[in-house]
Amino acid sequence: MVMVGMQGRGVAVTGAQYGIDVLIGKGSAQEDDNGRLHAAFIGGEDHSSSVLRVGLLGCGNIGFLIAAHADGFEVAALYDQAPGLAPELAGRCGGTAYDSFETFVSADVDLVVEAASPAAVRVYGEAVLRAGKDLVVMSVGALADPAVLGRLREAAIASGRRVRIPSGAVMGLDNLKIGRIGGIDRLVLRTTKNPASLGLTVAERVLVFKGRAEECVRAFPKNINVSAAIAIAAGQEIEVELWADPTVDRNIHEIFAEGPFGDACLQVRNVPSPDNPATSYLAALSVLTLLRDLSEPIVVGT
Numbered sequence: 001m002v003m004v005g006m007q008g009r010g011v012a013v014t015g016a017q018y019g020i021d022v023l024i025g026k027g028s029a030q031e032d033d034n035g036r037l038h039a040a041f042i043g044g045e046d047h048s049s050s051v052l053r054v055g056l057l058g059c060g061n062i063g064f065l066i067a068a069h070a071d072g073f074e075v076a077a078l079y080d081q082a083p084g085l086a087p088e089l090a091g092r093c094g095g096t097a098y099d100s101f102e103t104f105v106s107a108d109v110d111l112v113v114e115a116a117s118p119a120a121v122r123v124y125g126e127a128v129l130r131a132g133k134d135l136v137v138m139s140v141g142a143l144a145d146p147a148v149l150g151r152l153r154e155a156a157i158a159s160g161r162r163v164r165i166p167s168g169a170v171m172g173l174d175n176l177k178i179g180r181i182g183g184i185d186r187l188v189l190r191t192t193k194n195p196a197s198l199g200l201t202v203a204e205r206v207l208v209f210k211g212r213a214e215e216c217v218r219a220f221p222k223n224i225n226v227s228a229a230i231a232i233a234a235g236q237e238i239e240v241e242l243w244a245d246p247t248v249d250r251n252i253h254e255i256f257a258e259g260p261f262g263d264a265c266l267q268v269r270n271v272p273s274p275d276n277p278a279t280s281y282l283a284a285l286s287v288l289t290l291l292r293d294l295s296e297p298i299v300v301g302t
């Protein structure tokens with residue numbers, strides 16, 4: 001990874017598992033040559049008691065970027081099933097690493113960001129809410145299962161907390177919520193990824209799945225969270241097509257919507273995260289935006 005502006009006071013090291021070049025301390029560099037945020041840590045000072053305290057459940061690609069760009073919030077607790085990851089990241093961002101979910105969920109945080117896996121949402125989601133913390137879900141695919149969504153809804157109501165789903169890899173997800181008011185007659189997601197991201201080898205563009213979001217998520221749990229996010233946003237079932245195309249180097253999501261509002265055709269051509277090509281870099285930016293917005297006096301978007 002290329003870094004620019006390394007004139008900061010920090011020391012460049014390479015993240016053990018994720019190959020992230022990390023500038024420890026208050027580095028001035030925040031963007032690489034492509035204009036992307038890199039994992040130069042910018043937080044670590046002047047945390048008043050009113051600052052939102054965040055727990056990170058999952059310290060991989062997205063977790064690293066959240067911790068590295070904690071501005072307007074503080075990463076106070078970290079947990080990951082991969083040994084060593086949470087302590088490594090905690091050492092850089094100043095939070096406390098926990099070696100079990102049970103101790104992590106008891107930590108003094110306002111909100112937990114799940115950036116781990118659909119399984120983590122299924123197994124830990126309710127416990128986070130019942131421990132009195134809000135829950136931000138990245139692995140939205142887990143919520144394609146109505147039983148899981150229902151359990152989280154009940155836990156959120158019972159504990160007076162909220163589950164937040166970032167727009168993630170879909171630009172414009174928020175306005176699809178109009179589907180819950182006026183209805184959307186036709187809602188289609190067509191996703192195209194490089195076969196390597198899908199764990200496939202194909203010689204030419206091929207349709208690998210067509211059907212309902214829940215089934216697509218079950219077949220490709222690391223790749224199509226967006227389908228569940230769209231279905232939940234719009235409050236209705238959607239048609240999903242997943243294509244593998246060896247000629248693309250972007251994660252492409254096309255959304256076609258028609259309804260009483262008119263019609264829309266949206267295409268996002270997302271740059272893959274350098275440390276996890278299946279995950280679009282936009283998804284990490286999206287959850288960072290959500291976290292920063294929580295303490296903003298004026299919030300844009302529906």
Ligand SMILES: NC(=O)C1=CN([C@@H]2O[C@H](COP(=O)(O)OP(=O)(O)OC[C@H]3O[C@@H](n4cnc5c(N)ncnc54)[C@H](OP(=O)(O)O)[C@@H]3O)[C@@H](O)[C@H]2O)C=CC1
Pocket residue numbers: 057058059060061062063079080081082085114115116117118119120137138139140167168169170221222223225226229273275276278279280283
């Ligand atoms: N909503 C959206 O639009 C998008 C959502 N995503 C989703 O966000 C999530 C995070 O993505 P990303 O950071 O790129 O993924 P990474 O694989 O880079 O990091 C996830 C980390 O969480 C750990 N983990 C997985 N399951 C558990 C668990 N049950 N308990 C504790 N730790 C766990 C993983 O460990 P290990 O390596 O051992 O599994 C890994 O270290 C993924 O589920 C991804 O599919 C991604 C893109 C878009």
Ligand SMILES: O=C([O-])CC(=O)C(=O)O
Pocket residue numbers: 169221222223224225226227251252270278279280281283
């Ligand atoms: O990041 C993306 O482009 C989409 C993705 O992986 C997902 O929906 O899980």
